[in-house]
Amino acid sequence: MSSRNNNHWTGGNRIELLENGEQFFPRVFDAIRKARREVIVETFILFEDKVGLQLHAAMREAAQRGVKIDLMIDGFGSPELSHEFIEGLTSAGVKVRVFDPGQRFMGQRLNVFRRMHRKIVVVDGERAFVGGINYSADHLLDFGPKAKQDYAVELAGPIVGEIHQFVLRAIALGGKGAGWLRRRLKLAPPSSQARAGEADAMFVTRDNRRHTNDIEWQYRAAIRAARKRIVIANAYFFPGYLLIKELRRAARRGVDVRLILQGEPDMPIVKTAASMLYHHLMHAGVRIYEYCDRPLHGKIALMDDRWSTVGSSNLDPLSLSLNLEANVIVRDAAFNQVLWERMDRLMQHSCKQVEAADLASEWSGWRLVRSFFVFHILRWYPALLGRLPRHAPRLTLAEATDLASQRDSGRGDPAGGATQTEAA
Structure with a gap:
């Protein structure tokens, strides 16, 4: 049964619409470069193209100056990242987690259903981005006729605290545990609850258990x-x-x-x-x-x-029936x-x-x-x-593991794996 009645309006927020990658990417990358304590990124697709490399550089630079960086990608949506790309992040201290990584059969990806389709960024518990834009060059107009038309929002105010708790719980349920979650929540600054505007907002998610x-x-x-x-x-x-x-x-x-x-x-x-x-x-x-x-x-x-x-x-x-999703209602x-x-x-x-x-x-x-x-x-x-199987999706920590090699060989899981029973 859905617990939709737990959804509630939170007042005092500033919300700005961002259209396409031209507005979205510079704002996100700038927020990561200015982060002081923590950055959490969830995305369905991360490609190793000019956009993915810019995100890579921003996260790596922030991690090298001591910012805690957590990146969650989907195993179906982001299957082609190279060893060098992943190692470049993990060697700088970025925690890279893969949601339900799947092995290929005859070159085909079979882990199609119940994907982590959310696109969320939370910086220092103070700013958040939610929308439909992935980290790929096809969200930029110069990609050509196949460039995508898409939208996201940037948020400040009390609603960011709720989004922050949500993404931390997603990681904690992946194996880090309640103690880790309590320690990370202490990093949330008091300003995350301060009013930043006049908009009421509601953060609504979809999963395969409670929502x-x-x-x-x-x-x-x-x-x-x-x-x-x-x-x-x-x-x-x-x-x-x-x-x-x-x-x-x-x-x-x-x-x-x-x-x-x-x-x-x-x-x-x-x-x-x-x-x-x-x-x-x-x-x-x-x-x-x-x-x-x-x-x-x-x-x-x-x-x-x-x-x-x-x-x-x-x-x-x-x-509506399978993927893990997240919307902001204003x-x-x-x-x-x-x-x-x-x-x-x-x-x-x-x-x-x-x-x-x-x-x-x-x-x-x-x-x-x-x-x-x-x-x-x-x-x-x-x-x-x-009625399709509600498997327990795995949230696997990639520690300088060649995911491409694991993908192609079809043998075993990346080292350091942890299982996620339900992503929030």
């Missing part, structure tokens, strides 16, 4: 409460039946409901899956826009004039307005609105058959995916 549907529940509750507008921009859109039903109900009661989805997807199946829902949604009055400049990777939404969210969670089976008119202006700019200049005429060419009989199957998939997939 199985918290993020989806928050979405559905906000949709039910909306009276004016709902705008959702989401890269991978194939939510469950209950969320689709709430969107249709909102549109039918007069709410301006808009979806910004991928028009130039990084994976073609993404657009195919989402387009299966177009008739069902548009028939109820939902407006659909396809972002066509390049692949959309964002996971953002707003409801009415105060509620907004930015995070790592897509609205698809992996994020209750603040000023932030809502900033997010609305960014989303409106996308719809005005970078999107094609899907019209009924665009769908009219489909054979009505095929549409009826497809709708029948899509309806039942949406209705039952959360329960079916929940």
Whole structure:
């Protein structure tokens, strides 16, 4: 059972929207370079490209001057890091942990499900970053047509203390224990509880034990409460039946409901899956826009004039039913307005609105058959995916271990392994 009722609003925060790598990476790297005591980074993807090397340099420099650095990467999302890359961090004192490292079979990665998909940074317990941006060059515009459109937030204020405790518990549950957690929490400065702004914020996560549907529940509750507008921009859109039903109900009661989805997807199946829902949604009055400049990777939404969210969670089976995710929900008119202006700019200049005429060419009989199957998939997939094995994901400490060699040979685990029974 989900403990979503434990989620609560925390006041007194400053929250700034960061768009794409051009805004996100310099801010994060600067915060790491200025860190005094501690940096914790969680990411799904870390590539050994120009962005990954900049993160590597910032963490290594901070560690060499005595800052405690903890880096958690996902074993599926970040499988290609070289021995030199890892050794360069660990030799400087950076603790590199791999979430559920997997071995390959016939060259293929099999550890696909229940991934650590969060993107979080906490610096000195005073500043935090949460969003959907990974550490890879494809989040920069100069990457070319496949550069991703994405978002994150920088936070200061009491909510940072909650995020800080969360990431420390994730490490402690990986084998460090309660005593280690208590010692690290003592490093949190009193200023982490000081007011930094006027925004209310809620840090909401999803895992496979105690918080199985918290993020989806928050979405559905906000949709039910909306009276004016709902705008959702989401890269991978194939939510469950209950969320689709709430969107249709909102549109039918007069709410301006808009979806910004991928028009130039990084994976073609993404657009195919989402387009299966177009008739069902548009028939109820939902407006659909396809972002066509390049692949959309964002996971953002707003409801009415105060509620907004930015995070790592897509609205698809992996994020809603399997992966470990983290979103920040904001209750603040000023932030809502900033997010609305960014989303409106996308719809005005970078999107094609899907019209009924665009769908009219489909054979009505095929549409009826497809709708029948899509309806039942949406209705039952959360329960079916929940029956997949809930393995205890391993959080393995990499101590100058050649992960690439271990990956290719398929033998054993990196030295110094510890097991994580549940990531927060």
